[in-house]
Amino acid sequence: MKNYDKLLNDLAPQKFGKAGVIWTSSLIVIIIIGLIAYIDQIRKGLVVTNLNDYALWGIYISNFVFFVATSFVASVTVAVLRLTNNSWRTPIVRIAEIIAVACIIMAGLTIMIDMGRPDRLLNLFIYGRMQSPIIWDVIIIPTFMIISLLLLYFPLLPDLAILKTHFKEKNPTLSKWYGRLSLNWTGNPKQTKIQLKSIKIVALLILITGIILQTIDAWLFSTLFRVGWDSTNMGAYFVSGAAVAGLGALVTVVYVLRRAYKLENYITNIHFDKLGKFLALACLVYLYFNINEYLIPEFTSKKEEISHLNLLIDGQFAPLFWLVIIGGLIIPTIILLFKKGRTPFSIFVVGLLVVIGSWWKRYLIVTPTLLHPFLPIQGVPKSWQHYFPSWHEWIITIATLAMALLIITILVRFLPIIPIEKTANEQELLNKNTNS
């Protein structure tokens, strides 16, 4: 029983310390600055960006693709680890669910930032045409959003009931809210049966919709003629890339939360070791698809493909391209292949590299292709031959990233980041086994 109290105290949501307050308020400040920039963009039009008739999509789109990719973390960890009966997943699944919810909400918001006429958003529902890949996205993003919310919510029910009693005296209002959200959870066998069944269904659904979401996102590009997008590799390439981005984000966030909340007893080195191996596997698969995407066109050497690849391999995008491939994919894989490379801090660094690499990777998928159209770029201002984001684009994009972090922060503040009930059950089971 004493163990249980300690467990509850360790895992129940805690008020922000000084660092937490500073962190949250700086996020809010960044978001407000971003909002001001966005209002300015609405007033003046997309002219405040550095986009033009050739580079017609920029970091708004690549940032959107990044968010969509990262939201895959719920499918790749929660669903895959559940289906493969990997019981070590317990302390990290909730964090994965939280990241997925934050990212898919932000994906839905960021795609609107890119619209020339956000005031006509409803046209998508009034005049929507099923043959357009954008409508596929309009359907799948809210679907994935709802399923990822349910995947966060269903396993939370027992914990919410526990927190209701835990906060009864300390914070009655909070306790009331936990009570309402716990839907009168008592933990009787009937409830447990329904809950387990629901989680099973939702976990399966998140895997299916996750793969569909990533594939549709790939089809946004591969349904077009452009060199670099017109590739049958795209669907699988995006799914595997999403696994890398999602796992990278997960290990980074897990490390930070473990330090901030001193969860070393719950998230152990073993968990990092396992996550590290999983990330290494994802990186290797992604590397395989990258080879397909960049190396094989070199063999047939079609004129257009070659000039596109040259932009990446030794043209204006070469420094970024090699940084992303080597720094964001090859080096992380090599580090993770060694046992010494899979210590928590090392994995945190690798995670950061992978996430940053993943973000720029999407930029490299969107921009160079657009700067290389079929007909030569002529008779337009010289600046239209290049693209680099403007201040407005940077500020707004950084604000969306801050908003994702803020959603994660708020959820972490009010929800137990490690499932309390499940951990308690597992520990009880462990104790029983050792006693007997």
Add this chain to the structure above:
Amino acid sequence: MDQKENNSRRNFLDKGLKIGLATAIGSIGFSKLAEALTTQTAKDSTDKMQLMTTNGTLVEVDTSEVVEMINGQAEHIMYNVREGIPNRKFVMVIDLAKCKNALKCQESCNKNHFITGDNPWLKVHKMQADDDTAPYWMPTTCMHCDHPACVSVCPVGATFKRKDGLVLIDNERCIGCRFCMAACPYSTRVFNWSEPDQGDITMDMHMHGEEHYSPEYAGLPSVKGTVDKCDFCPHLIKENELPHCVTACPNGTFYFGDKYEDTVTNGDETLRLSKLLTDRAGFRLMDDLGTRPSVYYLPPVNRLVDFKEGLKNFSEYKTDKKPE
């Protein structure tokens, strides 16, 4: 007082409704009656007429059913803007042997569509397939594809394909996602990144007899945050006139016409389209993509003009010929 006013209003509404209902029923009755009368006369008619169908067989038709055919070229026939002019299929032929990059087409297009930015809809490209092959000038308009990639991907049907071959944009529906621009392999579409600086466009609209916005007159006005492109000037062709670029070209490079009539004209000469394309080995741009453009090109052979002459008008990094 209040009560009374309320009552009178209620009475008024009540009466109004009844009268309205009575009128509606009455008018339906009358129209039914009229219909019955007319069908009666039609049935009574016994006059027959002998006519020859298009494939040469003689048929007998009741005279009452014979109606004068509306000429396909007649002006001001009513048609749905999204469906297009009935029984027409507009095509363009661009003779690369005649283009000398005079840019009069672009000038006229910019002026008449009030294009003021850096984004002309009609561009003249300096093309050269390889170092060993000859350079040539190639004007590009919207290709008005029969299998348009832009229309396939538009999420709201703001850009649409008409039966008469035209691909137009409804700037009042466009949400500005620019997916069509990414889809178009000819990079023909442009975006209004800011509020277009078109001067007193409402006055211009009145001058052109366009009181309201219509997709048939692109650029009148251009709308911030939406996509624009060459529209094949339906506001002119429905009046039996040629698009601006065709009439503006000093060399007669552009031919415009109707595929069903099998004729194209550049204003000076009218040619048989099929013969022209066969004799001069016409081709379409990037036909291998399956876009099936409505714009045909004639190869730059036996050229009338020296390529170098056009260089003085060419600048790689700037648009020329903005309207004065």
